[in-house]
Amino acid sequence: QKEVEQNSGPLSVPEGAIASLNCTYSDRVSQSFFWYRQYSGKSPELIMSIYSNGDKEDGRFTAQLNKASQYVSLLIRDSQPSDSATYLCAVIPMDTGRRALTFGSGTRLQVQP
Amino acid sequence: KAGVTQTPRYLIKTRGQQVTLSCSPISGHRSVSWYQQTPGQGLQFLFEYFSETQRNKGNFPGRFSGRQFSNSRSEMNVSTLELGDSALYLCASSSEVRGQTYEQYFGPGTRLTVT
Numbered sequence: 298q299k300e301v302e303q304n305s306g307p308l309s310v311p312e313g314a315i316a317s318l319n320c321t322y323s324d325r326v327s328q329s330f331f332w333y334r335q336y337s338g339k340s341p342e343l344i345m346s347i348y349s350n351g352d353k354e355d356g357r358f359t360a361q362l363n364k365a366s367q368y369v370s371l372l373i374r375d376s377q378p379s380d381s382a383t384y385l386c387a388v389i390p391m392d393t394g395r396r397a398l399t400f401g402s403g404t405r406l407q408v409q410p
Numbered sequence: 411k412a413g414v415t416q417t418p419r420y421l422i423k424t425r426g427q428q429v430t431l432s433c434s435p436i437s438g439h440r441s442v443s444w445y446q447q448t449p450g451q452g453l454q455f456l457f458e459y460f461s462e463t464q465r466n467k468g469n470f471p472g473r474f475s476g477r478q479f480s481n482s483r484s485e486m487n488v489s490t491l492e493l494g495d496s497a498l499y500l501c502a503s504s505s506e507v508r509g510q511t512y513e514q515y516f517g518p519g520t521r522l523t524v525t
Contacts, residue, residue: 329512340500340516341453385453389512396441396504396512397455397466 300324301388303401311409316373318404320386323367329389330362331398332371336382344384345371376408411437414503414517422523428489431520435482435503441465442484443514444476447498459484460506488522496524 302321310316318332329348333341345360347353347369353360359372369388373380383403389396415434423429435442443466444456455468459478476486482503488495498521502514 331513333516340498340519343513343515346513387453396443396458396460396514397468398443398445398453398502398514399455400453402452 300399301386301401303384303386303404305402306405307407308404309407309409310376312376312378314376314408316376316380316406316408318371318373318384318386318406320369320371320401321367322369322386322388322399324388324390324399325367327367327388327390330360330369331387331389332358332360332369333385333387333400334380334382335385335403341385373406376406378408378410381406381408414501414515416499416501416517416520418520419518420521420523422525423491424525425491425493427491428487429491429522430485430487431499431501431522433484433486433501433503433517435484435501436505436515439503439505439515440482441504441506442478442482443502443504444484444486445500445502445516446470447500447519448496453500456486491524493524495522497522 332345335341347360357374361370385403386401387398441460443458447453458466478484498519500519501517504514
């Protein structure tokens, strides 16, 4: 079982819709969770970080964390064609003091105009 | 603030050669991590440096090494290059606010091609 799992997609949504991206992780002690956006040929860009159960909103983006279910999601409201990219979920376990991000394989999002 | 910078952006080497990649973190950031990204394996952690000391290491062979200087700039070295080392090498920096901040910001990467 992979440590961080994401559906590879592509996830196709129409412009203006809500895109929902999901991620599950296997390490119960994981405490820090991140969403990165990566455009083709570019490096990952940090969109959201979340450390506590519940929702965290930033503009059109909402991250949701459920540690009991080992599940983290990213909602993108009012999706735009410019949101078309690969979204990477990343996790850091807190207990070891490591700073190493463990990434999922990413979900490719396509927003149709 | 200027972002993370990496040099060179593109590199072509032949098998058996060695290569050194450079990374300058965001001003004030003392932690620098290196990652390898390939289509087959995705993004994988190489190592992390903090205050000139390697703090964490991923599962890569000893051909991969790094160091950090007193100004937090970091270099990574790959010796005896293999075809499978062709990848995008990414550097990320993070601050250490009371030891609690783990957000990592990536540079543009160095695209290494081994022929």
